[in-house]
Amino acid sequence: MSVTAAEQDDPHGTKPGAELLSAVRGYLDHLTVERGLADNTLTSYRRDLRRYLEFLGERGLPALDRVGADDVTEFLRRLREGDTAHPPLGGNSAGRAVVAVRGLHRFAQREGITAHDPAREVRPPSPPRRLPKAVSLRDIESLLDAAGGGDPRALRDRALLELLYGTGARISEAVGLDVDDVTRLAGSASGGDEARPDVNVVRFRGKGGKERLVPVGRFARGALDAYLVRARPVLAASGRGTPALFLNARGGRLTRQGAWAVLRAAAERAGLTDVSPHTLRHSFATHLLDGGADVRVVQELLGHASVTTTQVYTLVTVDRLREVYAASHPRAARTPVGWSATP
Template structure:
C-alpha cells in the first residue's frame, strides 16, 4: 500500500500539516460533534490556510508564527488572485477555525506555542436596531379587526402587548392569565376596589429572570376585551390551560403562531420587514425619544447590562440629528462649515 509520503503532492501542503488538520477535524467530528455544514466550512477554510502556509514555506504548525496568522487574516479580508475578499462573518469563521487548529495542536503537544492566540476575528459592524415610526405602528394595529372573531381580538391584544411592553415574543406567548395583574400604589396586588393602580405583566425572560412591566391603557383595553369576549370561546376547544394567548384549538399560542399573526397584520398594513423584535426595538426607541432614562428602559427590556440597551441611544441620536438639520435655521450652515 502506498504511504502518505508516496501519495504526497510535491506542490501541496507538507504531510505534517495535513496530519495536523486531519486530526483536528476528527476531533471536531468525534469529540465535539459539530454539524456537517460547520465541518464542511471549517474544512474549506483550513484547506485555504494550508495553501497559504505552503506558499510561505511553512512545513509544520510548529514553524508558524503570529505574523503568519495575521497576514492570513489580511488576505481573507482583501482577497488575492485566487480568492475574492471575504466579508466580516466569513473571515471571522475562518479565523475561528485557524485559532481552533493551533489551540488543538498545542494541547496535543504538536507545538510548544499557540501563534494564533493574539489574532482576533474581525469585529462585525454594529447593526443599529430597526425601529418603525409611530404612524406605522398605528397602521399595523389598525390592520387587525378588533371587532371580528375571537382570534382577531386575540391578535389585537397580542400586538398591543408586544409593542406596549417591549416583550420578546417568547415572553408574550409564555404569559399565563394570572401574569396580568393590577398593583396598587404600595406595589401590592389591587383588590378591585377601584383605587388608583397600574396594570403590569410578569414576564419570564432569559435565564428564568422575572420582571414586571407596566401595561399602557391601549394594551390593557385590548387584553381586557380579549379576556372577556374571546378567550372563553377559544378555551372551550382546549383542556383548561392557564395560558393567556390561546390558539384555535384552545392550547397555548406558539411562537410560530404569534409570528404568523404579526406577518398577516404587516401584510395588510403594507409594511415589510416587520418582526416581533422590530416591535421591541420600536418600544425602546420611542421611549428614549420621549425622554425616558436609559436605565429605566434597561429594566423594562430585561437587559442584564445597560451596555446592551445603550445601542438604542445611537438610534435616537440619529433621530435628533435629523430633526435638528430639518428644523434649525442655521443647521445647514453649521454642517457645511
C-alpha cells in the same frame, strides 16, 4: 484531509508540504476524536484549513514552525478582502477561519510540532454590531389598525399586538401569559404622599424564569379588556378550559407560531415588510428612549440582565438625533472654510 484532496483543491498549484499536511491531519483527528465536534463544524474547519495551506504554499512556507504572526495577520486580511480565487468573507465566516487557524497553531505547539504559537495574538474580527430594527410610530399605528375588527379572533389579534408593542414583551412571554398575570395594583389613597392612581400591570416570566412587572398603557389595557369581555369567552367555549390569556380557535393556548401568523397577517394588510415580533420589542425600547426614558428603566422593562444589552438601543437613538441635528441646525451641515474638523 488527504494529500490528494488538498492537491486537487489547490488552484495555484502550490502543493502544501508533507509537514503541513501531517499537522493539519493530526489536528482534525484531535477535533474529531477528542473534541467530538459536529460534522458540519469539521467540514467548515477542513475547508478553512485547506485555504490556509494554499496561502502558506503561496508564501513559500513549508512547515508551521516557519509561520510568523505577520503571516497569520495577512491571511486574515486576505479573508476579508478576497483575492482572484476567493470572494471576500464576512466577519462571521472570517472569524471562524481564524479560530480554526489559531486552534491549529495551538495544537502544534502543545504537541511539540512547533516551539511557538504565532497566532496567539491574532484575534478574530469583531462581528458587526447589528442595530435593532425599529419602525416608526406611524407604521406601528398602521399595523395595529390592520389587526382591528369586531369578531373574537380580530379582538384577540389587536390585544396581542397592542400588548407586544405596549410592553416590549418577547413573543414567548406574551403567549405564556395566564389571565391572572394581568392585574391591577392599587395606588396609595392618602397620607404623607400624594395619592397615586391604580396601575395596570402584567407579570412576565422571562429568561431563566425571572419575573418582572411591566405597566400596561391605556391602549393596550383597552384592547385587553375588549378581548377578555367580548372574545375570550367565545374562544374558550370550544376548549377544555385553560388559564391561558391568549387562546386559539380551538380554545387552547395560542402558540408562538400562531402569534407569528397574527403579526404576519396584520403586517401584510398594513403594507409593511420585514416585521417580526422582535421588531415590536425593538420599537418599544427605541420609542421610549426617543421620548427621554432612562436606559436603566428600559433595561428593567425589557428584562435585560445587563444594561449593556439595552445600550445598543441608544445607538439607534443617537443616529436619529444626528440626522435631525444635521438636517435642522443652521451650522451643522458643513465645516466652515479654514476650520479643521479635528483638533
